[in-house]
Amino acid sequence: MRIAIIGGGLAGLTAAAYLSDHSDTSGTVFERSPQLGGRAFTYEKSGFTLNYGAHAVYGIDRHTLHSMEEELHLKFQSKQVDKRKVVYAKHGHLTPAPLDFVNIMKTDVLTAREKVRFVAEIAAVIGNIHHLKQHRTLGDYLNHSHASAEVKELWEHLVCSNFFITPEEARKVSGEVIAEYYHNLFLSGRPVSYILGSWATITDQLIDKIGDNEAWDIAVKEPVESITMEDGKFVLNTKTRQQLVYDQVIFAMPVQQVTKLLEDTPWASTMEPYKNNTSTEVLVYDVGFSKVVARPFHYISDMDHKIFISDVSATDYTVAPVHGQLLQGIAYLNDDFTDEEQKKQYLELKTQQMEALFDKYYPDWREFVEVKRVSKKAMVASVKNIHTNKLLPNRLAGVPFFFCGDGCEGKGELAERAFSSGRAVAQSILEQAQTKALTI
Ligand SMILES: Cc1cc2nc3c(=O)[nH]c(=O)nc-3n(C[C@H](O)[C@H](O)[C@H](O)COP(=O)(O)OP(=O)(O)OC[C@H]3O[C@@H](n4cnc5c(N)ncnc54)[C@H](O)[C@@H]3O)c2cc1C
Known part of the structure; x- marks a missing residue:
């Protein structure tokens, strides 16, 4: 059975790792960017390890990663955020969360x-x-x-x-x-933990697992541009190759991008209920210091401005040089703007509020900045899990593909939904193949 997986983020890599663990499968993971990991992409800069998306894991002892650790023999360590150092700030007053x-x-x-x-x-x-x-x-x-x-x-x-x-x-x-x-x-028993070494600790092992099966390959910088069905098989065209034939296709990318890819195909109308889903966006302010500027707490949530700062390196010491410190500020964003100018001003205000919070609890921080990355519009969840949105099921009636990713149905929120839905689609393809083999 030959399988195409479109998207090399957490969901696509998880599905590929489970499927490639079976010798009777072969396939390709297509990724349009030069690197794998999607929104969990991790990179090094001046001795700091930065994630595009943060790597906090909520309830790790009950998390899908726990099942993946056993089933895929993943090896990783995690460290719990010190609950006594998690504080809320309300009207300038700090109190335990x-x-x-x-x-x-x-x-x-x-x-x-x-x-x-x-x-x-x-x-x-x-x-x-x-x-x-x-x-x-x-x-x-x-x-x-x-x-x-x-x-x-x-x-x-x-x-x-x-x-x-x-x-x-x-x-x-x-x-x-x-x-x-x-x-x-x-x-x-472990409400918030960090995977030591960031998401790369997980994605690198998933990539190695896929590489262990010679019948699988990973094609980066190769976006899939169209898909058709001929004689019961799927035919994919990518930016660089044409007429690639597969038995199964998994979409492992945000639903907004799936909808675009399926435009002008017989399946376009089935995507209608998911077309107008809205995503969750935040402002992210990562900053690495050459020394530990201050460490009064490990997480501070400003209840008045809906902003929080995590001292990531206080828990995951691997992400900063020995004497350095890595903070990540995140601001939750509204998205009801009348025009672009209003939105610009709002984002500017959020940036100022964030810097004011740094000024208050990390005085003189500007003097010690080694790395800084500000993203004013980072997509955390491709589908905001509010009642007016609709998560995409892993399978849709009348559609021959499988779907996974953080905008799909699955266990948990955010990255956990990417992992759990990736695992679920791989398991159902394997079960389907087994049932077919038994009936032949
Ligand atoms: C700032 C921020 C903070 C976060 N914090 C946390 C956290 O603390 N804990 C947590 O659990 N989660 C967190 N998340 C969420 C987590 O990062 C995401 O839920 C997860 O990475 C989504 O993975 P995915 O595989 O579903 O999607 P993606 O990562 O979006 O992967 C989809 C991939 O598909 C590729 N693609 C798209 N179209 C095509 C095409 N046509 N052909 C080929 N490839 C294509 C894309 O390039 C991408 O690599 C955070 C995210 C952000 C941005």
């Missing part, structure tokens, strides 16, 4: 009475009996809830940080999605 029972008791974002209420809410989520899952959205739940304004703000803020969206958008996330997400996360 209520990540676990100890922090909940210490935090000032809730009063003693509200703490009892919030612990009861967590217990209900863990026990799978929280009312949230019966509500269409978090907003609907909060409108009905008798909780205090502080508890409501905390719910919004949690969803902002895990889904990388603004409070207004957090209110649009489905109650069921949130209940399931936090059921998993609250049961985890």
Whole structure:
């Protein structure tokens, strides 16, 4: 069975690693960029390891990576972010983020009475009996809830940080999605960890695995430009080659790009419900210092401006030179602008707020900057998981392809959905092949 995988990001590489583990498969991973990894692309600069997308893993002990570690024999180490060094800033005052029972008791974002209420809410989520899952959205739940304004703000803020969206958008996330997400996360003994060495630690091993099967190859700088079906086989044309024939095709790229590729094909109309999906975008401010400028905490979330700064090197010491420090600032963004000028001004304001936060907690940081990368429009999730959007299923009725990526149905959010959907499509292709072989 010959398989084409279009897209060499986390989802495509995961699917290829599972499939190439079987000797009776062959195939190609097509990637349009010169490098693999997609939004998890990692690069070195002046001794710092920078990711295009961050490499925080939420609930690693219950994460798809845990299954991949066993099934694909991946080897990686992770380190948990120190929960006692995770703080919220509200009206200029710092207080522990209520990540676990100890922090909940210490935090000032809730009063003693509200703490009892919030612990009861967590217990209900863990026990799978929280009312949230019966509500269409978090907003609907909060409108009905008798909780205090502080508890409501905390719910919004949690969803902002895990889904990388603004409070207004957090209110649009489905109650069921949130209940399931936090059921998993609250049961985890390791809420936030970093993979030591960034995403490259994982992607390099997936690439090596694919390379172990000689019947597989990876074609970079080779975008797939068109696809047709002839005599039950798929025929692909790329920028450099024509008439490449495959038995199966996996799309492992953002749904917006799938829609474009399938334009003017018989399958275009089936993509209609997914065409207007919106993505999650953030402003990212990576900065590497020649020395540790300050280390008062490892993660600070500014509740007033919806900005956070992670001291990535405080947890993953491999990403900075021995005496250096790597910070990553992220601002959640609104996307309701009347024109480009308004958007430009908004992004400028967010950049200034970010720099003001650096000034406050990392005084004189500008003097020690070794590397800096500011991206005003980074796509975190190709489909924002709000109730008005629709994640793409791994298979669609009447469409002969498979779909995976962070905009597809799968377990978890962000990178976990890329991994879990990549794994799921590979497993269903292998199961299908096995069933076919048994019936012949
Ligand atoms: C700033 C930022 C912070 C993030 N933080 C985290 C985090 O802390 N934790 C977490 O879990 N996730 C995080 N993410 C999200 C995570 O990076 C993504 O969910 C994940 O990388 C998506 O992988 P993917 O394979 O689905 O898609 P992609 O990475 O987009 O891969 C798709 C690939 O397809 C290729 N392609 C497109 N069209 C074609 C074509 N026609 N032919 C060939 N190739 C094509 C593209 O070049 C791309 O390489 C973050 C992302 C960003 C941007």
